[in-house]
Amino acid sequence: MVHLTSPAFKENAARALADPGLQKALARTKPQFHGKRAKAVAGLPEFEQLRNIGRDIKNHTLANLDHYLEVYAANVEKAGGVVHWCSTADEARAVVLEICRQAGAKTVTKGKSMISEELGINDHLEAHGITPVETDLGEYILQLRKEPPSHIIGPAFHLNREDWEQSFRESHTDLDPKRVFTERRDILTEARTKLRSRFLAADVGITGANFLIAETGSSVIVTNEGNGDLTQTLPKVHIALASIEKVVPTLEDATSLLRLLARSATGQDFSVYTTFSTGIRRQGDLDGPEQYHVVLIDNGRSNMIGTDFQEMLRCIRCAACMNHCPVYGATGGHAYGWVYPGPMGSVLTPTLVGVDKAGHLPNASTFCGRCESVCPVKIPLPKLMRHWREREFERHLTPGTIRTNLRLWAWFAKRPAAYRAVTRMGIGALGLLGRGKGAFKWLPFAEGWTRGRDLPAPEPGGTFMARYAKARRQGR
Amino acid sequence: MLQTRPRVALFVTCLVDLYRPTVGFAAIKLLEAAGCQVEVPEAQTCCGQPAYNSGDRTTARDLARNVIDTFLPYDYTVVPSGSCGGQISHHYPGLFDDSDPHYRGRAEALAAKTHELVSFLTDVMGMQEVAARYDGVVAYHDSCSGLRELGIREQPRKLLGSVQGLTLKELVDRDVCCGFGGTFCVKYPDISVRMVSDKAKDVVETGADTLLAGDMGCLLNMAGRLKREGAPVKVRHVAEVLADMTQDAAPIGEPK
Amino acid sequence: MSKDAILGAIRRGLKRGPLPADQAAMLNGRIASHPRHLIPARSRIPRAEQIALFIKNVEKEFGTVQRIPDLAGVPEAVTDYLAAQNLPARIVMAPHPELESIDWTARPLLARETRRAQEGDLVSLQHAWAGVAETGTLFFPSDPVRPATLNLLPETEIVLLRASAIVGAYEEAWDRLRAERKDPMTGGWMPRNLMLVTGPSRSADIEQTLELGAHGPRRLHILLVEDEAAPREMSRAEARAQATAQPGTPAAPGD
Known part of the structure; x- marks a missing residue:
């Protein structure tokens, strides 16, 4: 299970900023994301209309969930x-384990699934003698590498090629240690070979679901590698893990959302496998499998319905x-300290683990609004982060110094004459100091600012x- | 242009008031040139954004009431900042829920007639050009609230295009935040400094000798970083250049 | 029970009890009529252009397309392709009647097995039920004559697609599925597995650099049968194949 380190966001972030390997990976990744999405969106003139449609489909579904x-x-x-139907993570883990036991499973293959990370399925299976792959x-x-994912669609984007080579050498000890990885392709080929035997041996396959379709009772997965399909096709048992908000009414509804998904995610018009x-x-x-199980998971979602945070379920x-x-x-994603990083995580994580633990996340935003501007279902992420800040303020979780400063500043700001007097003095003093x-380069009380920039x-x-006022008095 | 001279109230903003008064005077000059009758209401302090973004709705609401009462009588309220302008025009109505329909209505009325300075000049007053000269190569930074909340993108570039002697360069990643973010920059200084360092690098890479923007917060942040790096880039509010008032004050962060 | 707990919590959030019958009926009506939303203009073009768009999109996604005049051209196209890729003349083929109806005798050196795919198979010959021009996407509904493993295990997948089976947008394919297919188990039309495939398998997980052939096929080669003159109907072969999927009827040859 992903160990919760969100309370240490600041320390995590400082470590991440000082990690040259991570910074190299991030520098490589960023421009690619932007460019690819922008190109895909430019190629579909109706994209903006589709965003409204996507939002409306999800809103309609949630209102009748x-x-x-x-x-x-x-x-x-x-x-x-x-x-x-599972209300909690505990229930879901128990159900998955029971299905695997009934199937006599020794190994279980898995497609990429964030809800599986949220539930901590792997640890639970391992603790009970079943090997998840x-x-x-x-x-x-x-x-x-025993690391959590740092990104919800590219879980290992924080790694560099040398990390892959090193891990493969350390783990695939049956292969020639002197083998040379001349190209990325060689890394891929080794993984393909290693995993093929696991696919064939697995007793149970576990996937997530991008959508559930009410009309047909289908679960939908979207992948590029084909691993999800091998996972759900080869073993005799397929388990699909899905949270309750994944359902949409019809194929037409799913289709509109699929037109948004890949373009927003990888900048592809459509993913390679939509199954x-x-x-x-x-x-x-x-x-095809002889058993098909859907583990339908609430784990805190239903509590969001009817609140400010319902929009996050889109x-x-x-x-x-x-x-x-x-x-x-x-x-990067690890600093956020749980399963879901970035703006969506900053809204979702506090709802799932508690704002007392994940309070930094909705604060660590400049509210620049770029996230909302690219969200395919128009979730107002900055607004929802602000809602968290309001809850923190109401619950006195906001740090005391911030509250005190805010209160002091507000006292003056509400009294224009006093504000005028105190600002005049303050600026006068600062002016003298800075003459x-x-x-x-440095100022008391402004250390946060002056650490990396002049004031x-x-x-x-x-x-x-x-x-x-002076100019007016002088008649200018 | 409008037939009669509209009565425009200038909302100065805290940072212009405290840090960069020339921007206020430049705003007045530009508004008058556009045919407005400008007043500066005495009772103004802060739009309440620091409280609003810190989750303190009560204080934000109290301050909003003061701004609403002070500014509602005018034809327009104009703000030399996308972020404070956006606070009034986009966020004020939401501060008053159905339990306070009176102020909700007043907030909506004020929101509808509040504008950021440069977009007001072009979009409302129909200004096509300015009478100004600036000999320099200029990079323009779009502030996030101006860009995404208010849709300000082409307006400043259009007016800058009419400044004699000025060459405009575009930043790569021009829609990326500079890392200021109000209290963010002191709550999460490490991340903020990384963001502004990236921005400073982009600025230097344009080869521009001057960086302009429409928001003092972003400008102080970027000027502070450029200064720390010793980059020879002058930083100013866009209004100073448009109003031809660059002689009135040294660039931000430079000694007089 | 968790089902009741979850539904109860949702209803509490929505501030209502279970939906009244008339509202539930309205929602069921929405499912039954499955209204279309916006369909992008890019695929709403004349037939010939739709086919060209399909090919363009397949190629954009690193697939390849070869046009052939009729089914009789398949054996030559397959052997030539294998030779060009330096692959052995051996394929595993879907037990689809249309593929089985082909006269393969002119290519005696091409080894064919008709079955699902297994580990070690290098090349599959699969039958596509439809193509979608909008993104160059192939539709593979699973059934006894179209095993899904053929799309997954071999490194090279060759696909037979009739030009007449190309539609503009996904929604048209859904309507065709609804009209033409019957699932033996549910009485509905959705097969157990429906794969929508757009190009060969790939991954960008290593340094965000695209590599083809991650777990599925590295090559996707489409043999496009130019049968456009005839209006598209479910071929008789396909109708027969579907009939075999009914419970209690004997399996088709090759099963």
Whole structure:
């Protein structure tokens, strides 16, 4: 399970900023994200209209979520599948373990799934003697390195090629230690070979779901590698993990969202594999699982309905927000300290682990709004982060010094005459201090500012209001 | 242009008041040149953004009431900042829920007639050009609230294009934040400094000798970093150049 | 029970109880009528251009397309392609009647096995049910004559697609699926597995640099049968294939 380090966001961020390997990876990644999405969006003139449609589809679904979930579950059962409703992570873990035990599973292959990270499925299976094998290339190396993902669609974007080579040499000890990786392709080929045998041996395959379709009872996964399809096609049991907000009413609804998803995520017009799974192997079929289980997980989502944070349930996990976030771009994903990094994580994590633990996340934003401007379903992420700050303020979680300063400043700001007097004095003093300097290298109480930049001195001659009043008095 | 001279109230903003009074005078000069009758209401202090963004809605609401009461009588309120302008025109109405319909209505009325300076000059007053000269190569930074909340992008470039002697260069990643973010810059200084360092690098790479923007917060941040790096880039508010008042004050962070 | 707990929590959030019957009926009506949303203009073009757009998009996504006049051209196209890629003349083929109806005797050196894919298979010959011009996407509904493993295990996938099976947008393919297919288990039309495939498998997980052939095929080669003269209907072969999927009926040859 991803160990929660969100309370140490500041320390995490400082470490990330000082990590040359990470900074190299981030510098490589950032411009690619921007350029690819921008190109894909430019290629579809209706993209902006589709964003409104995507938002409306999700809003409609959420307003009727109970109904659509029931229709969905009934259709899964018609196709021979089983739906397991789970309120908590504990329940979901227990259900998954029980299915694996019933199947006599020794190894379980897994497609990339963020909800699986949220639930901590791997640790739970391992603790009970079942070996989970991550098959997404990025997740695979993270499993070898015992690291959590740093990004929701590119979990290992924080690694460099040399990290891959080193991990493969350390883990694939049956191979010639003197082998040479001349190209990235060689790394890929080694992983493909290693994982192919795991796919074939697995008793159970676990995937996530990008969408659930009420109309047909289908779970949908979107991948580029094909690992998700091998995971759900080869073993005799397929388990799809999905949180309750993944459901949409019809294929047409899913289609509109799919037009947004890949473009927003990787800048592709469409992902390589978009696969709809509906129930168990049919009579006469030559492949496909004999059992199909959907683990339908709430784990805190239903509490968001009817609150300010309901809009967050529209999220389709494309990662555009983090790809365009300058804070994420500076620190990478691990600094956020839990499963979901970037702006979507800054809103979602406090709802799932508590704002007392994840309070830094919604504060670590300049509210630049770039995330909202690229969100395919128009989630007002800065507004929702501000809502968290309001909850923190109400619950006195905001640090005492900030509260005191705010209170002091507000007292004056509400009293224009006093404000005028005190600012005139303050600026006068600062002006005297800074006379002839133009900028301060260091100032008491401004250490945060002056650590990495000078503080420009105020323009000499007093405040605008004082100068303006003087000029008026002099009849100018 | 409008037929009669509209009564325009200048909302000076804290940072212009305290740090850069010349911007206030430049704003008055530009507004008058555009045919406005400008007044500076005495009772103004702060738009309340620091409280609003710190989660203190009560204080934000109290300060908003003061601004609303002070500025509502005028035809327009003009602000030489995208972020303070956006606070009034985009966030004030949301501060008053259904329990205070009176102020909600007043907030909406004020929001509808509040504008950022440069976009007001072009979009409302129809200004096409300015009478100014600036001999220099200029990079213009779009502040996030101006760009994304208020849609200010082409307006400053259009007016800058009419300044004699001025060459405009574009930053790469011009829609990326400089890292100021109000209290963010002192709450998370490490991240903020990284962001502004990246921005400073982009500025230097344009080869521009001058950096302009429409928001004092971004300008202080970028000037502070450029100064720390010893980069020979002059930093000014866009209004100073448009009003041809660059003689009135040394660039931000430079000794007089 | 968790189901009741979850539904109850959702309803509490929505500040209502279970939906009244008339509202539930309205939502069910929305599902039954599955209204289309915006369909991008890019695919709403004349037929010939749709086919050209399909090809362009496949190639953009690193797939390859070869046009052939009719099914009789398949054996030559397959053997030539294998030779050009320096691959052995051996394929594993979907037990699809259309592929089985082809006269392969002119290419005796091409080894063919008709079955699902297994480890070690290098090249598959699969049958695509439709193509979507909008993004160059192939539709593979699973059934006894179209095993999904053929899309996944071999490094090279060759796909037979009739030009008449190309539609503009995904929504048109959904309507065709709804009209033409019947699922033996649910009585609906959705197959157990429906793969939408756009180009060969790939990954950018290593330094965000694109590499083809991650876990699925590294090459995706489409043989496009130019049958456009005839209006598209479900071919008789396909109708027969579907009939075999009904419970209680004997399996088609090759199963």
